[in-house]
Amino acid sequence: MTFYSFAKFIVSVVLKPLYRIKVVGSENIPKEGSVLICSNHIDNLDPPVVGITSPRTVHFMAKEEIFHVPILKTILPKLHAFPVKRGMSDREALRKALKVLKEGHVLGLFPEGTRSKTGELGKGLAGAGFFALRSEATVVPCAVIGPYKKFQPLKVVYGKPIDFTQHRLEKISAEEAxxxxxxxxKELIEKNR
Structure with missing residues (x-):
């Protein structure tokens, strides 16, 4: 058993009953090939929750600051997380993310770039569009529908893949993507609230 599988098992045992996590649409994540999961961001627990509800291993971009926390800097790389400097163009993180997708893995992103203070969906940053356009990845939208309250149902919904073929041909901007x-x-959140 890999460290990732072990950690996923432990985190599932703790979080699934605590938040009565219900997963919808996990079959929308292709069993193989590169996938870009884009989710809203309402809580610090979103990355582990998306990680345990995805049938495949998810590589996450995480804010650089948490890699300075002694125990986390050892554990996070084993969980396939890698740092990104927020508020600036981090070429190293962009290269690493494109490599993850090129190698046929799953990249998990929170396009808002930070947690929503209100629980409402915020504005997405251009990064998600950049990866959707610059890779051949299947783009799967995801909605975490909370709030996170103990023993209250939490829903994680994976939507049908977004077809980016035409958008790539039209060479739309990263912002438009x-x-x-x-x-x-947004549609997933509204339909599944």
Missing amino acids: TLVVMDSI
Whole structure:
């Protein structure tokens, strides 16, 4: 058993009963090939929750600051997380993310770039659109529908893949591509609340 599988098992045992997590649409994540999961961000627990509800291993971009926390800097790389400097163009993180997708893995992103203070969907940053356009990845929208309250149901909904073929041909901007992604997430939230 890999460290990732072990950690996923332990976190599932704790979080699934605590938040009565219900998963909808996990079959929308292709069993193989590169996938870009784009989710809304309402809580610090979103990455582990998306990680345990996805049938495949998810590589997450995480804010650089948490890699300075002694125990986390050892554990996070084993969980396939890698740092990104927020508020600036981090070429190293962009390269790493594209490599993850090129190698046929799953990249998990929170396009808003930070947690929503209100629980409402915020504005998406261009990064999600950049990866959707620059890779051949299947783009899967995801909605975490809370709030996180002990023993209250929490829903994680994976939507149908967004077809980016035409958008790639039309060479739309990263910002426009992110809007396409955010609209899909918004629709999932509204339909599944």
